[in-house]
Amino acid sequence: MTVTRRHWLKSAGAVSVGAAASTVTAHASAAPSDPYAGPSMPTVFPDKAGFGHMDVTYLNAGTYHPFSRGARAALDAYNSHRSLDPAYADLQVDEARVLDKFARLINADKGEVAFVQSTTMGENMIVSGLGLAESQARIVTDSLHFFGSIPLYEELQKQGCDVVWVRDRDGRIDLDDMKKAITPGTKFVALSLVSTINGFQHDLKAVCELAHAQGALVYADIVHAAGCIPVDVKATGVDFAACASYKWLMGDFGLGFVYARKDVQHLIRRPLVGYYALGAFKSHLYPFDTPGDMPADYTFEDSAKGLFAVGTSSESLLAQLDYSLGYLLTNGPDRIQAHAKPLTDRLKAELPKLGYTLMTPLDCPTPMVACVYQNARALDARLTAGKVSISLSANRFRFSVSVFNDDADIARALSVLGRA
Template sequence: MKHQHITVDKTVDQQRRSLMGKIVAAPLAMGLASSFTTAVSAAPRETTYGGLNNSRRDFEFEGTFLNGAYMHPVATGAADAIKQYLDARLMNAGQQQVNMSGDRDTAIKLFGKLFNADADELAWIPSTTVAENLVVDGLGLHEKGSVVTDVYHFSGSLFMYNEFAKQGLKYTIVEARDQRIHVEDIAKAIKPDTRLIALTLVSNVAGFEHDLKAVCDMAHAKGVMVYADIIQAAGNTPIDLHGSGVDFAACSTYKWLMGDFGIGIMYARRDSQAALKRSQIGFRQEGKVITHYLPMDKPGYPLIETQATSGLSGIVGVGTLGNGAVAALAYSLGYLDKLGLDNIKAWRQPLLQQLQTEMPKLGFQPLTPVDSTSAIVSFAFNDDATKLYNKLQKAGVSVTVYRHYLRIAPSFYNSVTDIERLLGALK
């Protein structure tokens, strides 16, 4: 399907540079239509605090922001961490207070604590999509085997598999029924040569959440591995990586983890790492290195002897990280740990229920299962998208508007007042 992009004033990159700035276009390659996010500058900043544990006071965005699935705001503490990191880049007097390796260690430990994974099962990556490419390459799926995925998998991943199919990779897409992807339908799609099931744990389209353990149990019984894109769940929903049985998972950090662009974390179960070959090699994989060509080296041949480090980093680690984003992530993961992912999930449930009850009364068709507990709820509409966008823009309410549906993603800093403001703007 040809995409029809709706452009409203500025480009996506300009918006990302100014974070939650003015009116912007935000086309997302959903395979369905273009989208744009409503701005947050039309209403004055809240003067009273709200949210879980009064958390609204820790953020500086203006208006009513119900758009965490697009790009979650960072807390002021995370912004301060980035500013402190910049002391190291400025080489000023504050640089001694910056500990980049310490930030990396802190973030990895907190990620493992939050999502039940060990440090040797985690590795830094540039993005979620890079991790999925590393899995496809590492399993040798271009040469042997096939993949099963579904229509709720991230559109960039579906694009990837479709392009790889032109090079010979075999894959099958499972369709949705009743706004869900059913485990039995995934099972029926598995063929004798299927080696991987690739899915998005929480759909960025409408918030459907897979039963990850059920999928993994079914897949492993058939000798198939599972990869999960967890970007729309990590940071807002409890995830048990060990308990689920998932082989591989990954997420970038600029959404619900409240990090920034340019870094992500990949998970590979310890027992599953042996199936991955190193498709890319770089210094972040370095373990033991002995040289025989530098000053004071002991003469020897070969001139360099190398051995990769253990764990996932020794398989997929490559090069330089966005250390400013790591500094923000180290702070944010600690913040999320203190709030508690169970508390975050429980906090938003009344907000989601209110939306599921009231939005149909305004003529919006639910796209999300009514029993869904993810942080995303979507509704279809017949109105002109630009007209709807303008109404929300005028009210200072930010959600993501697509050509014929809108996506609402409340976070822990939101309250019933925010939902009522959205509903009032749509009436």
């Protein structure tokens, strides 16, 4: 018996575990319309109507993004299908369409992206698949990379890797400092394209040119970039990237993406093995199977999915993300970034007047503005009372501007925040 991964669960030779239908395209006759597709026309910003009533002035999309009305409707439609509502009987989640939308968003090829559980999972799978610990590789990272990745590289250092940390200067990573750190023999450079700490954006193309000149590969955490600023993996030349979907992709927790450039995929030793990575499967164990020397013959897909896919993804999240990625593609990250810029410019101008010290460089083009503030969580009481939501950390706070925010939101938040 020979089956493809697509038909795995329909085959008599497969173990029944659930959701192979996730690769089936939604039928045109399903619901009254395709609730997953996303809008067909760009919206006018600020998109207040698209996100419905909020009881707070929400400037915290960099922590997690609110659901849009459309994404919520997509989730409701999926729940109707799973509840066996006959009006939605033929509605199926199109897993391939979701991957294709993300690939288009970052200018990747379809075979270069796969689903993962989170940004951190993607980064760990890449590090493991490259065998960096076993080769005791020289690794360069920086102090504005995701703080949750610090233990990963400290553990690699304990295992014998030569890990170099480039420190920031005035809220930015200096390209000359990166050049000094990426010496001959460096194998891997890990960074956040946009820093969760303060919104600093690397010149990723320049870093990749430095790294590639020394034979090093580059990984970029793009969780604070994809969806809110233009990201072009081909133009930058980055080798690997990963992101979750609950921030600027307007999805939810538990589903993200990994990117691996086609011409470096052969360098990855498959870190985990699961049936979703298979391109074909032929069993020799079950009734009417042809005999074989092994329990099964199989091949892996020649793609990022063949390297990183393991098992099922949440179909409810895929339904919601299908809509949200459609929203982002229709509106365009360039328009989204242009909408945010005057709002972040005002924050950068007004916060110092209130006595706060900026962590974010003035010329930073990303939709986040951060300030140093000792014991920043002490601000929570006044912000909560004033119904303003921003990100508060131990000794810093951060504003994140999205498509539904306007100048009145900035004015109100600054008024509630008050003087330092």
